[in-house]
Amino acid sequence: MKIDPDNKAGLSEQIAEAIREEIVAGRLIVDARLPSEAELADHFAVSRPTVREALKRLAAQALIRTQRGAFGGAFVNRLSYTEAYGQQITTSTLLLSMNEVSFDVACEARYALERACTPLAALRRTPDTLATMRAEIHRQAQPGLTDEAFCASDVAFHRALVDSAGNPVLSYQLAGAVEAMQPLMNMITFTARSRGAIVGLHARIADALERQSAEAAEAALSELEAYTLTLGRDVMAARARAKA
Amino acid sequence: MKIDPDNKAGLSEQIAEAIREEIVAGRLIVDARLPSEAELADHFAVSRPTVREALKRLAAQALIRTQRGAFGGAFVNRLSYTEAYGQQITTSTLLLSMNEVSFDVACEARYALERACTPLAALRRTPDTLATMRAEIHRQAQPGLTDEAFCASDVAFHRALVDSAGNPVLSYQLAGAVEAMQPLMNMITFTARSRGAIVGLHARIADALERQSAEAAEAALSELEAYTLTLGRDVMAARARAKA
DNA sequence: GACGGGCAAAATGTCAGACAATTAAATGTA
């Protein structure tokens, strides 16, 4: 590995970057054990706390895992889909909440991506994913549901739709797009009428997938997008009025 | 903020999680200054190195930035699109390289997502993005290009295609899908004939977008997907033969 | 010879204190 002059980046950051390079370049393969903290400190000519900070940076990105005890140490971590999902979701949520992303733009991105899944979902939907979608539709029709629970169920429905495509990479990519919308959707107060409309469109999507009609599913999805957009715009307009 | 019992998670991880909670819940807003390391250490009743490890975890995820000097400290960072792109790309690349994702699955996901962009790209493509695409096509037609440079240009072309949709959230979501394919594509040896075919399809896509025909662009994209798939399968077959 | 307990070693996790480097505000001076 390379050495570190005293530049402005900070030693621990440089060390973390050097190790990350080793991993992404494949020179450190999955489950390989890194040198111990003391050895790394010696190699990079820094103190152990500095090395530890570097390792914690990598651990925060799930690139390594640490194990205590004899013959423990830091090991290159296999990035599982589950961990990748989590990172994807937190990053997407923060990106949307911190950058004044308009409801319209986020909505457009989400439905564009979901429409990309529908041809594959229509082809490969399983009884399992269809059952999940039906169950969520049923839950959404319950009268006593809070707005938050309704939104959570909405997310679950759309995740099932994405998972129907049977492509884990696609599911991973869309996890952020679907989940990150939830905080924005939570701002909407769903009336009985709007809930009915949404449930109806969800049912149309599920029906279309069941009979493997990608066109019908895409059409219903587009209607849902348009309807969600009007709901969101109403909220924004009401908020603007309250502000003035 | 909450306290930390001595459970198995590790103190620094618990502290990092507690602060992350504060940020995502909005109780710590963008550019807000966190308490100093000494104050945090006092508050959580741990030592300063432990607090520092926690802060480095957050810094690795670009959630905070630190500034030295008087009235410096740790500040909640606005997650920029650029930083989010970077995280998205590294996570996607590692996910693909570490999980034996087949070329077919990755390819399918990528082109499905890109097709989701074409209707918007056809609607909103600018002279700027079109010029970028043309420039990359021209570069790809140069004879002396290495395979790596050809792949890099291919990525640049597809990024321009995605950016044509004019939706930054969409661009962010697709950054991983497009960039993470590059290591897989780099394994392919591009003959003069395959390069010609790809350049031709790229030109057809650019032409279709220029005249705002989403259908033609999607058709060309699908052809490109099919062709890429055959190239990838040839490589896999050759590799299987070499192994046997 | 096999099994089990205890001990030592190795490694990470944490702590305490100190010093260096940096930066912005406060202060002093022309």
Place this chain on the structure above:
DNA sequence: TACATTTAATTGTCTGACATTTTGCCCGTC
């Protein structure tokens, strides 16, 4: 007022130490 200097606050790093956890090995017993 404008500029240079000091000063205080804060992060970055180092040194050294102790605690905790886990593994492997030795050794005694059955």
